[in-house]
Amino acid sequence: MDEYDIRILRILKQDGRISVQTLSDQVGLSSSPVARRLARLEQSGVVSAYSALIDEARLGFSVSVFVSVKLDQQVDDALTEFESAIHKMDEVVDCWLMTGNRDYLMRVVTRDMAEFEQFLVGKLTKLAPVAGIESSIPLRCVKSNGARTP
Incomplete structure (x- = not known):
C-alpha cells in the first residue's frame, strides 16, 4: 500500500x-x-464491506451494556453451543472470544433496562455452558473510530 x-x-x-x-x-x-x-x-479484503452507521438510540434502543461471559468449560462443544446461540440473539450486536478471565465480551443493545433484564434472565443465563456473567453499563462513548487506518 x-x-x-x-x-x-x-x-x-x-x-x-x-x-x-x-x-x-x-x-x-x-x-x-x-x-x-x-x-x-x-x-484483497482490505475493504471487506460497505455499511451505514445507524444511530441505535434514534431507533429506540437506548440501552447498551457490555457483558462478559465465563463458560463452565473451554472445550469446542461449549464454545460452539454458546456461539450458535448468540448468533440467534438480536440483542447481541457484537461478540468477541477473549483471552483472560472471561471467555466472551458482548455488546448487548435493548430498548430499556427491563428488556435487558428479560434478555439476561430469559436467554443468556439459560444457556447451559454459561458459568458466570458480569455486566457493565457505559455512561457515554468517548471515542468510536470504526477501523484503524495507517
Whole structure:
C-alpha cells in the first residue's frame, strides 16, 4: 500500500458512498487508477464491506451494556453451543472470544433496562455452558473510530 491507497481508505472511512469521481478528485488521481486501486483493495479484503452507521438510540434502543461471559468449560462443544446461540440473539450486536478471565465480551443493545433484564434472565443465563456473567453499563462513548487506518 502506498500513500494513495491510504488516502482512499481514509476517505472511504468517512464516506463509503462517495463516487469514484469525487474520490479521485480528493485523492489527486484520475478516476481510472482510483477505480483500479479500489477494486484491488476490495479483492484483497482490505475493504471487506460497505455499511451505514445507524444511530441505535434514534431507533429506540437506548440501552447498551457490555457483558462478559465465563463458560463452565473451554472445550469446542461449549464454545460452539454458546456461539450458535448468540448468533440467534438480536440483542447481541457484537461478540468477541477473549483471552483472560472471561471467555466472551458482548455488546448487548435493548430498548430499556427491563428488556435487558428479560434478555439476561430469559436467554443468556439459560444457556447451559454459561458459568458466570458480569455486566457493565457505559455512561457515554468517548471515542468510536470504526477501523484503524495507517
